[in-house]
Amino acid sequence: MMNLSEANYIVGIDVTENEATISYIDQKSLKPIIYDRSGGYGQVSIPTVMQYVIEEKAWLIGEHANMNRNVEGTLIVDHLLEILLNKEEVEIGGEKICPERLLFIYIENILESFKQLNPHATISSLSLALPDRYYHDIINEVENGLKAFENIKLNVVMSSQAVFEWLQYIKQPFKGRTLIFDYSYNNFATSRLETKDDTIHLDLISSKPEIAISDVEKVFIEELNLQYQHHLKLQHLSKEELLNIKQMLIEQEQWIFQKYAKKQSAKVYYSFAYPPFQKVLNYKRMDELIMPFRIKLEKFIDQFAQFDQVILIGKGCKLQWPVDIISEKMNVLALNPYEVVSNGCCLIAAHHIIKQDEIKFNIQQKEYGIMVEVNEKVIFSPLNNHANHFIIDFEDESEASLDIMRKDKENNFKIEQTISLNNALALHNKIRINLKLTKVDEDTTIKIEYLPM
Amino acid sequence: MWEKCKKGIKENNRLDENWFILGIDLGTTHSVVSYYNTINNRPEPIDISQGFGKIPMPSVVQYRDEIGPEWIVGDEAYKSMIMYPDDTITSIKRKMGTNEEIQLGDKKYTPEEISAFILKELLQHTIRLNPKGILAGVVVSVPYDFDDSAKKATVKACQLAGLSESLICLIEEPKAAALTYHFKNTLTEGRKIMVFDFGGGTLDITVFHVSQMTSEHIHLQVISEGGDAYHGGDQIDDMILEKLYTIIFDETGLANDQLSKENKVELIQTARDIKERLSGVKKVRVPFGFCAVPFMKEITRAEMETIIEPFIKATRQLVLKTLAEGYFGAIHPSDVDIVLLEGGSSSMPWVKDMLISIFNDYEKIYSSDKPALNISIGATYYAAIKMGLLEHPEMMAIGIGQTVNFEITVPHDIGFEIDYGYKKDFHTMISRGTPYLLATKTQVFTLTGDTKEEMTNLKIKILERMRKEDKIEKCRLIGEVFIEGLPERPSSKTKLKVTLSVQEDSGIVYGDIEDLGYPEMFEPSAFKASFSPNRIERTIINAK
Structure with missing residues (x-):
């Protein structure tokens, strides 16, 4: 060196x-x-x-x-x-x-x-x-x-x-087909790596935001809000109280999840309250709260059983239970x-x-998008892995369909999927939608969210 | 145990994978344990949060008796102290070496018993790394300013935590920091480095010198030490707390004795929070939510520094004193090449400003990369040196090509109280700065007197002088030894040889006494005894 x-x-x-x-x-x-x-x-x-x-x-x-x-x-x-x-x-x-x-x-x-x-x-x-x-x-x-x-x-x-x-x-170095699970605050994303002819082929293949840490935290915050409300016999919580409880979870989540990992109940300290008090978050209840996420995660990773090994990155790995689930089912590199x-x-x-x-x-890039009209020209508008907001004009028709296009490296377009749209929320024949792109291996899933105009 | 393991290492050329050598920083506000990782040949701090990346453990002990007695130690105890203000103990290190007892539940505990809980918790985390692990040696750090009694209390705490005495070794914190600095940085011969370790409870300052350096060997020599065992971030918290009480009084008319225990605990935590936040920002808004009419108050960094100005001045004086009282003469600021900031409290901006004003050069001031961990890491390095691990090229930490000789020195003068009748004086036996290898000194006493009692008994008071300028009244008692039943001889015809030595492993004072008789008149009797002076209880030795 x-x-x-x-x-x-x-x-x-x-x-x-x-x-x-x-x-x-x-x-x-x-x-x-x-x-x-x-x-x-x-x-x-x-x-x-x-x-x-x-x-x-x-x-x-x-x-x-x-x-x-x-x-x-x-x-x-x-x-x-x-x-x-x-x-x-x-x-x-x-x-x-x-x-x-x-x-x-x-x-x-x-x-x-x-x-x-x-x-x-x-x-x-x-x-x-x-x-x-x-x-x-x-x-x-x-x-x-x-x-x-x-x-x-x-x-x-x-x-x-x-x-x-x-x-x-x-x-x-990894051999064969390897996955990287990036368990971040807002997402659970999967990349695939494969070595072929001395080249690493890297492909972002899927994301599952519903099992991200932020969603787990939301569920726990709701639980703590209820605990607090019930203890103090309150009808509703003030903005300040809600903020305090959120902050409290951030400070105490470390040992709450450690206790969960040990199958023990955790004491939660509402130190900001007057007078301060503690409540027990028992193991059974924590398990009930986490169970939907465990099920979703298990189902999600079941489809990757054929991969040789998995690498875990991201803040979500601190929670331990996702690591345990993945480690049980797959070969996780330490x-x-x-x-x-x-x-x-x-x-x-x-x-x-x-x-x-x-x-x-070699970063595989399958680009997905839709054809949009801009200044009387039809161009390809790529979809990103996040929110994609569009306004669709039904042009007096009661139904419409939307072609999701795939563009390859040579700039060739191919229809990947056709989605039917309805005009139930249309205003002046127009609707506003959010297209959420989820890639699962070779398949693309588009979820449509109808938004108010 | 050290020698046994050292022999094993020499014979097998490796440290057995099931042997642990540990370095523990038993801090006032946080404690850290590190172990010597034999795979990558360097100390590694142990994550006590099992994956959450938290290493320093709050030195907080809490007793609960809700469903049977329960001891909570660490983060949970700290976070819940507002719930259990009477049953939560913080900063126990400040009480080490004192007679003070702490009431918890229906029992009283000594400071060493409380400290033992902290040590036990740290040791448990170590066992989790390897359930088959055996402790081969443990080095625990103590402040430079810890007296003999506090060091003994620390050893006692280790024993109460389940460690046998043969495993335990103490090292002064700034020396541990110096060792870490050496292993993390490139040193050159002749360099002088000041380690400014400013923690929650203590300030320890060491100046060390790279006295010799070859491609195979490096010799580090401590050339001055200073600091104060009661001068740390906690005092700043207390000063800010006083200000908060004043704010509450001015705003609401409530005096601090009218506040509830929970409110006071909250204010203590708020004071610490203010101190920490003002290290990064120039002003904070502090909520006083528990008051009948809640209010907010803005406090700026400048205001905080005004509140703590006496503390800042005192800190500056401690640095200047350390420079002035070098073991080999005063050290000029320009002779110091690097000033290294260690300890969680050193991140406060005024610390750097104060040091720049002394050394006149901002480019000399370096912040440690992990001030919270370096004492523990250095203690582990010291354990590795003691174990002979750093003598084997195959086992040396990567990038370290030299054997390290680190000269450990006695931090304070050790001596006797001499009673002249009309005055008392301190007679130095072992001077501050004496290498431990040479820290043995003998004094021959001649018994004189008029009565039989005076001729057959001797009382020795062993003292520790913490500062050079301390008068006899300020010297700290290490212990009193009373020898009775000496052979009855005429006045001035009994000579007694008293030897004091400071043990390298613990820094604790031990003594020996021997009757020499009187040349050509009285043969020495068979009387010979060893003693370990104790501040709390007088040591009585019967010469018969």
């Missing part, structure tokens, strides 16, 4: 929907180290939240921005990836800030914090990993945002690429789910000093 100078850092950042995890290599370490900005207190990931403090004309990111929510004179910017996806601009003091600039500020703040470790710190190379399902939708914005970093070698990769890099480094992507990403950034075999990646 070539030497780095003492103050030089190579950085990999895994950016997900809710948080970012950072790994780095410096002169002394020979492998990526997780950057724990909490100083060893275990908050290895930082929220993808930014806050503009108006008076100071300064930005805070991560945990400091999160802690400072609702403080007067500040503006919160949540969920950076979604902002990039929706190409939202944020207005600060009359000035519109584009999502690329927001990303730059967020990453710049992270890189600046290395000066705490070494006042002379310089970053020579940086890689960003994006969730597979976001990659194509926001790669341009991300690359544009990072261009502003001068004298830093830059890379943007999919999280699956980072995983594979790490596997290669720890000399555990990797740290919270570190593997950022570590692999860091290795990609370190390619010039840590030599690994060059990997050829």
Whole structure:
């Protein structure tokens, strides 16, 4: 390995929907180290939240921005990836800030914090990993945002690429067909990797948002709300109480789920109440709450039984029960789910000093979309893996159908699926719909959500 | 046990996979346990949250007796302390070495008994890593400023947690931090590094010097130590708490003795929260929700720093003192190459500002990457050094090509109280800065007096002088030893040899006494005894 100078850092950042995890290599370490900005207190990931403090004309990111929510004179910017996806601009003091600039500020703040470790710190190379399902939708914005970093070698990769890099480094390359389950806050996404002719073929094949952590949390929050309401004999809960209970779950979910993993009941402390009190969340009830998610998850992974192994990444792996279910049914590679992507990403950034075999990646991209009319021209409008809102004009007909098209690498179009639409909610012969794209292996499922006009 | 395992390692060229060597940071607010990972040859902190990534465990112990007696330790105890304000114990480390007893339920507990619960909890997490594991050695860190009594209490706590004395070794926290720094960074010969370890309860400052460095060997020498065992983030919390009481009084007329226990606990947690948040932001809005008419109050970082200004000044003085009292002479700030910030409280912005004002160079101030973990990691490195693990090239941590010789020194003067009749004085036997290997000193006493009692008895008071300028009254008692029944001889015709030594493994003072008789007049009697002085109970030795 070539030497780095003492103050030089190579950085990999895994950016997900809710948080970012950072790994780095410096002169002394020979492998990526997780950057724990909490100083060893275990908050290895930082929220993808930014806050503009108006008076100071300064930005805070991560945990400091999160802690400072609702403080007067500040503006919160949540969920950076979604902002990039929706190409939202944020207005600060009359000035519109584009999502690329927001990303730059967020990453710049992270890189600046290395000066705490070494006042002379310089970053020579940086890689960003994006969730597979976001990659194509926001790669341009991300690359544009990072261009502003001068004298830093830059890379943007999919999280699956980072995983594979790490596997290669720890000399555990996968064989055969491998799945990556990315269990994030808002989704449970699946990517498939397969080696053919020295090339890794990577394909985003499905996503299942209904079993994401946010849904599990919602169910538990409702339960705690009921417990609280019942204990205090309240008719309804105030906004503040609801917020407090949500915050309480976030603080206590660690041992609640640990107790669940041990098949024990958990005590929940309503410390914010006056007077404070505790309630027991018994194991049986927790199991009842989680059971629908367990069933959905089991059913979902049953279809992947033929795969040789599975790699788990994402915050959802902390809940333990999903890991247990998957481990029972599949061969799970023993990797740290919270570190593997950022570590692999860091290795990609370190390619010039840590030599690994060059990997050829072929990212399979089946693009789905519909044909839309724009300025009297019919063009292909791709669907992304998230919300896709359209207005359909029935043109006085009572029924309509919508062709979902598939575009391949050669720009050839093929009808993948035809969906019938009804005009029950039509206003002036027009309806508004949201097309939710779910890919399951070779099949595409489109769910239609009718929205009010 | 150390020697047995060391021998095993030498013979087999490896550490048995079922042997654990541990480093424990038994902190005031948080405790951490690390083990030496024989696969990648380096210390690793143990995740006590089983996958949630939380390593430091709050040093909080709680007793409940709702459905039978139950002890809760760690995070859950901390989060629920508002529910059990009378039965939750925090910062027990501050009471180590004292006679204070803590009432919990219908029983009283000593500080070491409470600490033992914390240690037991940490050890349980270790066993989970390998149920077949055997403890081969444990190093526990103590603050630089811990006196002999507090160190003994720490050893006792370890024993109560189930560790045999032969397994236990103590290391001062700044030395542990220095060791971690060495293994994580590139050092060059001649470099001087100050480790500023600012935790919840204590401030420990060490300056160490890379006195020798070759491709095979590195010698680290401690050249000054300082700090205060009662100077930490907790004090800042207390000062902010006082301010919160004032705010409540000004706003509502409620004095703090009119607040409920739960309200007070909430305010304690709020004070800590304010301190932590103001490390990252410049102002916070604090809710006072429990007041009859709830209100919010804004507190800025500047206001907080004004509230704690006396504390900041005192911290600065401690740094300057450490520099002034180097073992080999005063150390000029410009001679220090790097100042490394350790400890959870060192992230407060004023700490860096204060250090920059002393060293005049912001580029010398480095923050540790994991200040919460480095003491435990360093303690584990020390255990590895003691075990001889870092002498075998095959077993050395990756990237470390040298054997490490770390010179451990006595942190405070140890001596006797000499009573001249008209005044008392401190007579130094072992000076601060003496390497432990040399920390043995002998003094010969000649018994004089008029009465038989004076000629057959001797009272020795062994003291620890924490600061150079401390007068005899401020010196801390290590223990009193009373020897009775010595051979009856005329005045000035009995010589007694008293030897004091400081044990390297624990930093605890031990002694020996021997009757030398009197040259050419009285043969020495058979009297010889060893003693371990104890602050609480006088040691009585009968020479007959």
